[in-house]
Each structure stands twice: as C-alpha cells, then as structure tokens.
Amino acid sequence: MGPCQWQNARKLCWVDTTTADPLVGRLLDGRYRIESRIARGGMATVYLALDVRLDRTVALKVMHRSLAEDPAFVRRFIGEAKSVASLSHPNVVHVFDQGTDNDVVYLSMEYVPGRTLRDILRDRGRLPAREALEIMIPVLAALGAAHQAGLVHRDVKPENVLMTDDGRVKVVDFGLARAIEATNQTRTGVMIGTIGYMAPEQVTTGAADVRSDVYAAGIMLFELVTGQQPYDGETPMSVAYRHVHDTVPAPSSLVPEVPPLVDTLVANATAREPGDRPADATAMLVAAVDAHRMLPRTSTPPLSHSQPHGLHQPPTPSQPNARTAVHAAQSAPQAAPAHTLIQPRAEMPQRRGFRPNWFLVILAGVMVVAVALTGWYFAQPEYVAVPELVGKSLAVAEKNAARAGLKIKTVDGKHDENVAEGLVLRTDPVAETEVERGATITLVPSLGPKRVVVPDVAGMTGNDARDKIAAAGLTVGTVTRVANTEVERDKVIRTSPQNGEKVKEGAKIAIFVSAGLVMPDVGGMPKDEAAAYLGQQGFQVQVQEVDDDAEPCTVIAQTPKAKAEVDPGAQVMVTVARCQDFLNWFGRGDDDDEARDDQQFTLVPGVIGKDVKDAKSELEALGFKVRVQRLGNRGVVQFQRPLPNSERPAGSTVFLWH
Structure with missing residues (x-):
C-alpha cells in the first residue's frame, strides 16, 4: 500500500503497484485467477480476476487478514x-x-470499469446542481431498492459510488459495514473513512436504519454542489461532535449559485432527528426527481410566452395563408381580357330572335362554383395542436389550454411515484394531437406517490402486530428482540418506520419486541463492582475465584451468558481471576503493553459519573486507550477499570461501563 494522508477526517491511501502482491497470480478456490490489484482500502483489497469457469472478468474484494481471522x-x-x-x-x-x-x-x-465519484470530485471540484442531481437520482434509486428489500447500506459516500466509462452510476459495498459492526475489529482506520457522512444517531448510539442512509446521501449531495463536506475538524471526534450538535448549513451559503430547491433537499435529508427526514431513499428520490424537473435547462432557450409551441400563428402580410388568398381572389375587381371584346363582322347579317352569350353563361357558372367553394372552405373547422401540459400545475395547464383555444375537463386523479401531487399526470388526447379549436381535452391530475400510514402496534404480541400491519397494506420486515424491563416480554416496543409515518404501499416494517430482562455483560469488570451491580438488578449472585492469567479480581466468565433472556431474581454465577498480588501479576506483562524496565506510570483519574464522551476524551488526552462497554442507555460512566487513582503504564487500556 502506498502513502496515506488525512483529509477532512478521511484517510486517503494510494495503491503502490510496484510492490509485489502475494495474491496476484494465485488461483482462488480453483476458480478465480487474480490478474492484478486495483485498489486497497481500510477493510479490503480489490483485485481484477478471471472466473475460469465462466470465462468472465470479475472484481474480487478480499477482506484484510485481521477481519478474516474473526469468526x-x-x-x-x-x-x-x-x-x-x-x-x-x-x-x-x-x-x-x-x-x-x-x-x-x-x-x-x-467488474465496473471507470472511476469513483471521489475521483471525479477530486478532479473537477464542485458540480452544477442539475448534474449533481443526475448523479444522486440513480444513487437514491439503488438505495431505495435496497431499503425496500430490508437492507441498509450504512456507508454511503463518494468512494462507494462508481461512475462507468459510458456514464452509468453504480453503488457498491452493501452490507459490508454491518458485517464489520458485528466484530471487535472496529478500529480508528475503519471509522475515519465514514465519519464525515455519519448520521447523529450512528455517532451517539451506533444504531443505523434507512434514514441514516438518507442523511449520508444528503451530505453527499452537499459535497457535490459545494466541493466540500459541511464539517471539517482537526480530529474525527470534532467532526462527529458537529454532526450531532450542529445543523448542516445550506449549500448556497457557501456557493450562492446553488438553487433553493437543492438547499431544501439537503436540509430535509440531513435533519438531526431521523423522524424529520424522508422515510427512506425512495421518498428522497421522489423529491430529487421533482427538484431536477423544476430546475431550468440552461442548454436550450425557453420558448416565448407570446408564441406557445404547437399553436397556429396569424400569417404575416408578406405570407398570406390559403384562406386569405381565396378571399382576396373573390373580392378583387377583375379586368376583362382583351380578346373577349368581339365585334360583329359588317358583312354578316344579323339574326333575329334570342341568342345567349355563352361566354357570360360560362363565366357565371365559374363564379357560382368559386363562391360555393369559398363558403365550404370557410365553413371547415380550424384545427390546433394540444399543448404539452404533463408536469404542469392544473392552473397553468388550464391557462395554456385556453391560450390554444381549448377547454379542459378534470377527472379523478391517479397515484404516481414520479409526478408530484397536484401536477398533470396525463392528457387525453396526448400533446401534439390535432383537434378542433374549442374542443375539450381531459386532464388526469397526479395524487402523488401512494403512501400508507404505519399503524400503532406498540404493546401487541408479535402475531397481532403482523396482522394489523398486513391489514394496512404493509409487510413485516425484520423482527428484533430488545432488552426492555418496562414493556412485557414478547410485546412490541416500537416499529421502524415509526407509527404515524407515511410509507410506500407494501413497504417492509421492522418490529422491535421486548426481550424483558436481559443478562448484563459484566465481563472484565472488577469483582466487587460486578457483584454489586448484579445485586442492584435483583439477581442472586455467587462469586468463585479461579487461577487465571487475566488481571486479578476481574470477571472472566458468567452464567447465564451475557444478553441471555432471564427472569428477575435469577441466580448468577460470576467467575473471577484469583485476587492475587497485583504487582506480581503485572510483572508478567499484559495484553496492551510489553513490560519494560523504564516504564513510566500514569495515575488513572476517576471518571465515574461523567458523560462517556467526556470521560473518553479525558483519558485519551492522558495517553490511555479506552474501551467502552454498554450496560444500559444512560450514557454516563457507572464503572471503570482500573479503579480511580490506580497507576498504569502509558498506553494502557481503561475500560468504561455505562
């Protein structure tokens, strides 16, 4: 791997193709022959490979060894x-x-040949609003399809958006972040790459749902139109703090050319409260499509309002139409041709009786036919073209139709995922059809995307909740059991999206069911603190000491196991490492530091009762590593190891429970 540097709380690395890679040339699983290395990231390396069975080129994402070794x-x-x-x-x-x-x-x-969106931003800087939306729309379409399938990306960022050579947009790495979260391998290098796009709830609780992806998409749109992320800081922690406590500024505050439509789209997507954001990426997609449609097209000049497209214009004096020409021919005085003035010859005798003038008879007949044809022509109806009304408001559509000499009839509306409510969905006849002036055309208005209100199923059993959700036209997605002593076991706590929210018909609704009392995880906690805490929770605690290489007087096992569903007052067996002399134990070394003769010890301050974030910052400032374990959702440190005022070598790990 080539050199790396930090930029805007992201670790950027370049692949050193000159370094020999042991996997290049290897045949994996008897099927994939690795040809070359494409890129290397914080979690995996991507290779170009040939599938020898199907004879096709693929991209192989190989996980780093530290992850592959974690079952x-x-x-x-x-x-x-x-x-x-x-x-x-x-x-x-x-x-x-x-x-x-x-x-x-x-x-x-x-295998997608092309570049990442990050590469394009690095080369071009900020993009025009219309072009940015044309990139975001397929990204949101991909995320929306995943959300409808019950998948959450969790790591939406320009590095995970690929732009193909022929202009297609592809989203990659679905589900990989969720797999990482299941391990103890989460390291600074992994989290730094995504901290700039993390929703507030991801920073504070680690929880993520479809609205977390919407937040990240809003940050990405901000970056596309401004050329930078909304927050910058010297440390990832400072960036994360601003995501939690600040409101994302309007892009136009940095780039005045950004339209208000984009400001609104970014503001809605990056609301600090998940409930104030679009329900999922599909809802944001609808808003993005509407914004794109309403942005002006600067590449083609707009049509003149005085000459609507498709209407017949009055002829200019130099270009009379056929109707005017016929009328002029009939009304203009006619000069008789000279050869019609026939004089009788003197030598021919005059005949008696009536003799009709055949020329006058014929001329009269021609005049009668011409007058009849002229009347027939002017009696024919005038035809006009139906103007383009789809996508316009009903008021504008009625005005444009009247300008064309047409009447309108509005019928019941229809739901549509792409046309906003109140706009014309379709017309009958369609645009450009020739109809008689004064004819009536039918307008079908859009009712907007069809949305269903999520029912309130809190307090119901799982089966009853399923029935009520199905009756509302929705489907049940994942069912998650959550520790909760306030709601009876096996009863529904809440849903996601929450009750009262409007979602797409048939959308999947996740259910969270109470698991009742759940066995706390006291692994690694000092013996006395663990026993006292479990006693406070109503458990009957027994403690046994065994010989073990772990730090003396710390919990190394528990029965029942952590996160097991238990009844109040259950018996708990806690196994701890024998409480022998600490200095003798420490002389053998520990997991975090190699013992050295010149070790310098630092006094561990007491942080019990402090906010977890503040305590972590304080300890890290003294040079300690910090590992946080959750007992509840208080966010306040309840226990710590080593105990307050203990001395530990610089770089030692301090455990916090909250």
Missing part, C-alpha cells in the same frame, strides 16, 4: 453477502459469489 465477522459477512446477492438493480454492483480459501475471505462482484 464473528466471517459468519456475518457470509449472511450479508447472501442478502446483497439477492438484490438485483441496474444501479447496484452485482454480487456473484462469496467464498473462503484457507486464510482468504472474498466476494466475487461485477
């Missing part, structure tokens, strides 16, 4: 790969296969 990650990775492989959408990079070959865990994916 929890591999299990979650396989499950996520299966889910993503079932997602078929033209704007999603297709996953063909997943496998392992000894120490190699890989994904076989569609």
Whole structure:
C-alpha cells in the first residue's frame, strides 16, 4: 500500500503497484485467477480476476487478514453477502459469489470499469446542481431498492459510488459495514473513512436504519454542489461532535449559485432527528426527481410566452395563408381580357330572335362554383395542436389550454411515484394531437406517490402486530428482540418506520419486541463492582475465584451468558481471576503493553459519573486507550477499570461501563 494522508477526517491511501502482491497470480478456490490489484482500502483489497469457469472478468474484494481471522465477522459477512446477492438493480454492483480459501475471505462482484465519484470530485471540484442531481437520482434509486428489500447500506459516500466509462452510476459495498459492526475489529482506520457522512444517531448510539442512509446521501449531495463536506475538524471526534450538535448549513451559503430547491433537499435529508427526514431513499428520490424537473435547462432557450409551441400563428402580410388568398381572389375587381371584346363582322347579317352569350353563361357558372367553394372552405373547422401540459400545475395547464383555444375537463386523479401531487399526470388526447379549436381535452391530475400510514402496534404480541400491519397494506420486515424491563416480554416496543409515518404501499416494517430482562455483560469488570451491580438488578449472585492469567479480581466468565433472556431474581454465577498480588501479576506483562524496565506510570483519574464522551476524551488526552462497554442507555460512566487513582503504564487500556 502506498502513502496515506488525512483529509477532512478521511484517510486517503494510494495503491503502490510496484510492490509485489502475494495474491496476484494465485488461483482462488480453483476458480478465480487474480490478474492484478486495483485498489486497497481500510477493510479490503480489490483485485481484477478471471472466473475460469465462466470465462468472465470479475472484481474480487478480499477482506484484510485481521477481519478474516474473526469468526464473528466471517459468519456475518457470509449472511450479508447472501442478502446483497439477492438484490438485483441496474444501479447496484452485482454480487456473484462469496467464498473462503484457507486464510482468504472474498466476494466475487461485477467488474465496473471507470472511476469513483471521489475521483471525479477530486478532479473537477464542485458540480452544477442539475448534474449533481443526475448523479444522486440513480444513487437514491439503488438505495431505495435496497431499503425496500430490508437492507441498509450504512456507508454511503463518494468512494462507494462508481461512475462507468459510458456514464452509468453504480453503488457498491452493501452490507459490508454491518458485517464489520458485528466484530471487535472496529478500529480508528475503519471509522475515519465514514465519519464525515455519519448520521447523529450512528455517532451517539451506533444504531443505523434507512434514514441514516438518507442523511449520508444528503451530505453527499452537499459535497457535490459545494466541493466540500459541511464539517471539517482537526480530529474525527470534532467532526462527529458537529454532526450531532450542529445543523448542516445550506449549500448556497457557501456557493450562492446553488438553487433553493437543492438547499431544501439537503436540509430535509440531513435533519438531526431521523423522524424529520424522508422515510427512506425512495421518498428522497421522489423529491430529487421533482427538484431536477423544476430546475431550468440552461442548454436550450425557453420558448416565448407570446408564441406557445404547437399553436397556429396569424400569417404575416408578406405570407398570406390559403384562406386569405381565396378571399382576396373573390373580392378583387377583375379586368376583362382583351380578346373577349368581339365585334360583329359588317358583312354578316344579323339574326333575329334570342341568342345567349355563352361566354357570360360560362363565366357565371365559374363564379357560382368559386363562391360555393369559398363558403365550404370557410365553413371547415380550424384545427390546433394540444399543448404539452404533463408536469404542469392544473392552473397553468388550464391557462395554456385556453391560450390554444381549448377547454379542459378534470377527472379523478391517479397515484404516481414520479409526478408530484397536484401536477398533470396525463392528457387525453396526448400533446401534439390535432383537434378542433374549442374542443375539450381531459386532464388526469397526479395524487402523488401512494403512501400508507404505519399503524400503532406498540404493546401487541408479535402475531397481532403482523396482522394489523398486513391489514394496512404493509409487510413485516425484520423482527428484533430488545432488552426492555418496562414493556412485557414478547410485546412490541416500537416499529421502524415509526407509527404515524407515511410509507410506500407494501413497504417492509421492522418490529422491535421486548426481550424483558436481559443478562448484563459484566465481563472484565472488577469483582466487587460486578457483584454489586448484579445485586442492584435483583439477581442472586455467587462469586468463585479461579487461577487465571487475566488481571486479578476481574470477571472472566458468567452464567447465564451475557444478553441471555432471564427472569428477575435469577441466580448468577460470576467467575473471577484469583485476587492475587497485583504487582506480581503485572510483572508478567499484559495484553496492551510489553513490560519494560523504564516504564513510566500514569495515575488513572476517576471518571465515574461523567458523560462517556467526556470521560473518553479525558483519558485519551492522558495517553490511555479506552474501551467502552454498554450496560444500559444512560450514557454516563457507572464503572471503570482500573479503579480511580490506580497507576498504569502509558498506553494502557481503561475500560468504561455505562
């Protein structure tokens, strides 16, 4: 891997193609021959490979060894790969296969020649609003398809958007972030790459749903039209803090040329509260399409309002139409030709009796026919072209129709995913059809996307909640059991999207069911603190000490296991490492630091009762590493190890429970 540097809280690395890669030339799983290395990131390396069975070029994403050695990650990775492989959408990079070959865990994916959106931003800087929306629309379409399938991307950013050589847009890496979250491998290098796009709830609780993807999409749109992210800071923590506490500024405050429509789109998508954002990427897609439609097309001049397209214009004096020409021919005085003035010859005798003048008779007949033809012509109806009214408001459509000499009739509206409510969905006849002036055309207004209100199923059993959700025209998605002592076990706590929200008909609704009392995870906690805490929760605690290499007087096992559903007052067995002399134990070394004769010790401050974020910052400032474990959702430190005022070598790990 080539050199790296930090930019706007992102770690950017360049691939050093001159370094020999042991996987290049290797045949994985007897099927994929690796040809070359394409790119390397914080979690995986991407290779160009040939599928020798199907004789096709693929992209292989090979997970880094530290992840591949984690069984929890591999299990979650396989499950996520299966889910993503079932997602078929033209704007999603297709996953063909997943496998392992000894120490190699890989994904076989569609090979997309081109560049990432990050490369394009780096080369071009900010993009015009219309072009930015033309990139975001397929991205939102891909995310919307995933959301409808119950998938959350969790890592939406320009690096995960590919632009093909022929102009197509592809989104990659669905589900990979979720697989990473299932492990203990989450490191600074992994999180830094996404901190600039994390929704506030991801920063504070680690939870993410479809609205977290919407937030990241809003940040990405901001970056496309301004050329920079909304927040910058010297450390990732400072950037994360601003995501939680600040409101994303309007893009036009940085680039005045950005239209208000884009400001509104960004503001809605990046609302700090998830409930104030569009319900999912499909809802944001509808808003983006509407904004794109209403942006002016600067490449073609607008039509003149005085000459609507498709209407017949009055002829100019130099260009009379056929009707005017006939009328002029009939009304103009006619001069008789000279050869009609025939004089009788003197030598011919005059005949007696009536002799008709045949020329006058014929001329009279011609005049009668001409007058009849003229009357017939002027009696014919005048035809006009139906103007283009689709996408216009009803008021504008009625005005344009009247200008063309037409009447309108409005019928019951229809729902449509792409045309906003109140705009014309279609006309009968369609635009450019020739109809008689004064004819009536039918307008069908759009009722906008059809949305269903999520019913309130809190407090119901799982089966009753399923029935009520199905009766509302929706489907049940994932069912998650959550520790909750306030709601009876097996009863619904809440749904996502929440009750009262409007979602697409047939959308999947996730249900969160109470698991009642759940066994807390006290692993690694000091013996006395663990016993006291479990006693406060109503458990009957027994403690046994065993010889172990772990830090003395710390919990190394518990029965029942952490996160198991238990009844109040259950008996708990806590196993701790024998409480021997700490200095003797420390002399053998520990997991974080190699013992050295010149070790310098630092006093561990007491942070119990402080906000977890503040405590973590304070300890890190003293040079300690910090690992946070959750007991509840208080956000306040309840226990710490080592205990306050203990001395530890610089760089040691301090454990916090909240």
